[in-house]
Amino acid sequence: MNNVVVKKESSRRLYEARIKRALDYIHKNLSNTIQLSDVAQACCFSEYHFHRLFHGFVGETLNDYIVRKRMERAAQRLVCNPAESITDIALSGGFSSAANFSKSFKKYFGLKPGQLREPSLSQISKNGKLLSKYGKAFDPQTLYSQNITKRVIFTSEELEKIFMNIRTEYMGPKKIAYLTAPEGYELNAIFETWDKMIQWAEQANIKEHAKKRYAICHDNPMITPMEKCRYDASIEVDESVQVNRPLSVAHIPAGDYAIAYYKGAGDKVSHFYMEIYSGWLPDSGFEPDDFPPVAHYFNDSRVDGFVEMEVLIKIKSI
Secondary structure, eight states: OHHHHHHHHHHHHHHHHHHHHHHHHHHHTTTSOOOHHHHHHHTTOOHHHHHHHHHHHHSSOHHHHHHHHHHHHHHHHHHHOTTSOHHHHHHHTTOSOHHHHHHHHHHHHSSOHHHHTOTTTOOOBOSSHHHHHHOOOBOGGGGSOHHHHOOOSSOHHHHHHHHHTOEEEEEOOEEEEEEEOTTTTOHHHHHHHHHHHHHHHHHTTOTTGGGGEEEEEOSOTTTSOGGGOOEEEEEEOOTTSOOOTTOEEEEEOOEEEEEEEEEEOGGGHHHHHHIIIIIIGGGTTEEEOSSOOEEEEOSOHHHHSSEEEEEEEEEEEO
C-alpha cells in the first residue's frame, strides 16, 4: 500500500515538473504566436491530452492563461515604460496591431490602454474579464506612485529616502532550490512554504541559510488575482547540495540589478514595489529586464513584527 502511495506522489511530482516547463515556455514566448502543440511538445505531453492536463493543474485553459499573462505584462509596461508607444507594446506583446491590442485590453480590464496612462481620470473598473472571470476589480491608481495619485502610503521623507537609497550593481548568477507556494500570495501558505524550505535547509546542512533566502515574485497582485500569483520560496545552494523533489532547481540570472532596501510593515510591501516601478524606474535611465522581481529577506516577520528585505529588479539600459 505504501509503495502505491509513493508511486502516486512520484507521478504527481513528475507531472507538476512538466507543467512548470510548460509555464516557462509560455513566459518566454509571450511575444510570439503560441500553439498548443508547441507548449505540449516543450513539456513532453501528448497534445491530444495536454489541454485537459493543463487545466487540471493550473485551473485555467491554456488560452485563458496566455491571454491573462499577456494582459498583465502589457499593463505593467504601460505604467513602467511611459515613453514606449502603445503600438510598440502591442506588437512586442504578440498582438497583430494596436487596434487588436486595444480591443483585447478593454475586454480584459474594462478600459483602454490609453486610459491606463491617465491615472487621475481612471476609475475602478468592474466591466472587464478580470472581474467577471477572476473576481478582481481593477483599480488603475494602485499601479502608480503616490506622488501621482495623491495617496499617502509613505511620508514624503520616507519616499525620498527610498529613492535615494536605491543602488544599481552587477550580480553574478545564483543557483537556488525552491518550492512554489500552493495558494499564490496567500500569507499563511507562504509561511508554510518557507517553514518547509527552512527545515530542508537545516537537514541539508546549508550554513547561514537565513541569509540566503530569496523569493521570486512572478506576479503583481495589483493586477493578478491573488490565488493566481506565483511565489517561489528559495534558498541559494552550491553544487555540493543535492536537491530532490518536491524541491526544484533554478537560477537567478547574472546581470545588472536595481536594489532597494525596505524595513517596515508587511502590508506596505506591494506599495513599495510599485513605488520602485512607477516612481523610480521611469526616471532612472533603465527599464525592467525579462525576469521577475526578487525579494532577499533578512528576517522572519512573524517573530519581529516587521519585514526587512531588499528588492532586486533585473534592469537594462533604455
